[in-house]
Amino acid sequence: MATSARDLRRSGRGPVVAGIELAAGGVRAVVGRREEGRLLLLGNGFSQLPPSAINGGLVVDRAAVSTAITGALGHAEVREHASRIVAAIDGDDIRTFHIGTTFDRAAAAEPIVASEVERALREAREAAARAARDGAAEDPALRGVATVQLREDRAGFAVDGRPLEQLIGFQGRFVEVRSDISLAPLLQAGAATTAIEDAKRKGTVASGIHGLARLLALSGYTDGAVLRLGADLTAFAVIRGGRVVATRVFGLGRDAFLSRAQSRDVDARVWARCVVAPLPSQEAQLPGRWSFVGVPETLVALPHALGDALVEARGGAVDLVPLKISTASRIIADASLHADHLVACGAAALAAELT
Numbered sequence: 137m138a139t140s141a142r143d144l145r146r147s148g149r150g151p152v153v154a155g156i157e158l159a160a161g162g163v164r165a166v167v168g169r170r171e172e173g174r175l176l177l178l179g180n181g182f183s184q185l186p187p188s189a190i191n192g193g194l195v196v197d198r199a200a201v202s203t204a205i206t207g208a209l210g211h212a213e214v215r216e217h218a219s220r221i222v223a224a225i226d227g228d229d230i231r232t233f234h235i236g237t238t239f240d241r242a243a244a245a246e247p248i249v250a251s252e253v254e255r256a257l258r259e260a261r262e263a264a265a266r267a268a269r270d271g272a273a274e275d276p277a278l279r280g281v282a283t284v285q286l287r288e289d290r291a292g293f294a295v296d297g298r299p300l301e302q303l304i305g306f307q308g309r310f311v312e313v314r315s316d317i318s319l320a321p322l323l324q325a326g327a328a329t330t331a332i333e334d335a336k337r338k339g340t341v342a343s344g345i346h347g348l349a350r351l352l353a354l355s356g357y358t359d360g361a362v363l364r365l366g367a368d369l370t371a372f373a374v375i376r377g378g379r380v381v382a383t384r385v386f387g388l389g390r391d392a393f394l395s396r397a398q399s400r401d402v403d404a405r406v407w408a409r410c411v412v413a414p415l416p417s418q419e420a421q422l423p424g425r426w427s428f429v430g431v432p433e434t435l436v437a438l439p440h441a442l443g444d445a446l447v448e449a450r451g452g453a454v455d456l457v458p459l460k461i462s463t464a465s466r467i468i469a470d471a472s473l474h475a476d477h478l479v480a481c482g483a484a485a486l487a488a489e490l491t
Contacts, residue, residue, distance in 0.1 A: 154218035155484025181211025193227030221339030347482030349373030360425035
């Protein structure tokens, strides 16, 4: 007998979803469903890509990528078919804006009711979208580039500065709705969407590093940074107070270092300076806790150089460790899952509406 959407909500279960990472070198997919606030994974898959099929997050060889999507999902969907798909991409020109919209309540002593929340969410969504568009228009790298909103995710609430997971029943004067808005160049988002459609599937596109960091924040990673070294790019995100507050992506990845073994130490120091360069709109210093993924043993010079650069920038000790699956405690998975799957897991968590 079929299970209705209402029954799924009552039981804490969600529909079967898939998260896909589209990156240089391959496509990773995970399939799972929300179970009582966690993501129960049912399968995972990987399909290799020709070296130039995806470059800097842009799908170049649409046929190869759509075939890889079909293959990765075929392995991941052995047990159940996904009805909802989110694909994760990263690139230099993908932006995620972290926006707070504040409302002044006249009846500060009265408990917040559902109708107030609905109105606040609607108005905050519109205000955040405008702020993101304005931010993109002021970004020199995006000047003259047509962009599209990938998605809007609620990042939490606050009442009189106190962070909350929900608003109903609380009292206070100033209500803040926190939103994360991701934008991407139209060409990049459209190419990824078309590759999914060519694989005979329907799905949306999201920022990979933001989805990964959001999953870690939901799992209790309250303060720190997560860094992913891809084949052709580096992406990292900063988490403060259990919220993703900044992301950066730049086009320097594993392949560049592996092809220049003779200058690896010098290259590592240049790379580290790119990571620790000041983030726009972030006055606070970079965190002292970092987790990294995608760094092979042959490139240990990279985290070593980053540690030195962070110590110099912060003036104190730092902690850099490989990212472990257990850090994403909202994921329930078997031993076949490893840290390289976590970007796809972040996309699946978005698809499952994990909060």
